Amino acid sequence: xxxxxxxxxxxxxADAIQMYNPKIALIADGGLKNSGDLIKAFAAGADATMSxxxxxxxxxxxxxIDTIGGxxxxxxxxxxxxxxxxxxxxxxxxxxxxxxxxxxVSDYVPFVGDVSGVMEQLCEGLRNGLVYxxxxxxxxxxxxxxxxxxxxxxxxxxxxxxxxxx
Numbered sequence: 001x002x003x004x005x006x007x008x009x010x011x012x013x014a015d016a017i018q019m020y021n022p023k024i025a026l027i028a029d030g031g032l033k034n035s036g037d038l039i040k041a042f043a044a045g046a047d048a049t050m051s052x053x054x055x056x057x058x059x060x061x062x063x064x065i066d067t068i069g070g071x072x073x074x075x076x077x078x079x080x081x082x083x084x085x086x087x088x089x090x091x092x093x094x095x096x097x098x099x100x101x102x103x104x105v106s107d108y109v110p111f112v113g114d115v116s117g118v119m120e121q122l123c124e125g126l127r128n129g130l131v132y133x134x135x136x137x138x139x140x141x142x143x144x145x146x147x148x149x150x151x152x153x154x155x156x157x158x159x160x161x162x163x164x165x166x
Contacts, residue, residue: 006031007044007146014045035125039133042141052076054122057112065111072111 010028017024025048028041032051041049055061056076063075112118130136133144149157 006037007040010041010046011044017045035122036129038122038126039129039141039144040146042138043133043144043146045142047138053109054118055115057109058115058118059113060115066108068108073108074111075106076109077106 006028010026014026017026026046027048027050028044028046029050032038032041032049033053037051038049056063057074061074063077066073066075130138130141133141135141135144
């Protein structure tokens with residue numbers, strides 16, 4: 001998936017796994033920002049997903065809580081970021097000293113509270129997504145059809161309120 005979006009890379013690898021060894025599990029990694037992305041990854045063929053983004057703003061995650069512009073935030077350091085490498089808090093086997101180029105980012109993420117609340121929201125979103133896709137299990141989600149929509153369709157399907165028209 002080098003240089004490819006997660007959904008595209010997941011679908012390509014899922015096809016290869018089906019051709020060569022269907023017993024191999026596929027983990028979609030990176031770029032997942034919400035529970036809807038989980039459903040898309042499963043529909044593309046993933047068996048599991050991985051994303052530090054979901055939990056980066058949790059109380060239990062490493063880093064400190066700060067306030068910027070009146071909002072609570074948490075410092076987020078990707079495992080391969082320059083900052084994580086400088087402090088020695090990176091995954092040595094994946095981001096060894098041989099690699100000079102940073103493969104992660106550091107930034108502030110919204111503080112979201114305890115991981116239990118995040119898990120509750122992800123699970124509820126996953127259940128809703130399965131229902132919308134006509135599936136009852138993650139295994140059945142692999143049969144959800146992914147479709148393209150127009151830019152106008154994307155705007156219409158985004159969350160909106162009754163007072164403003166986009």
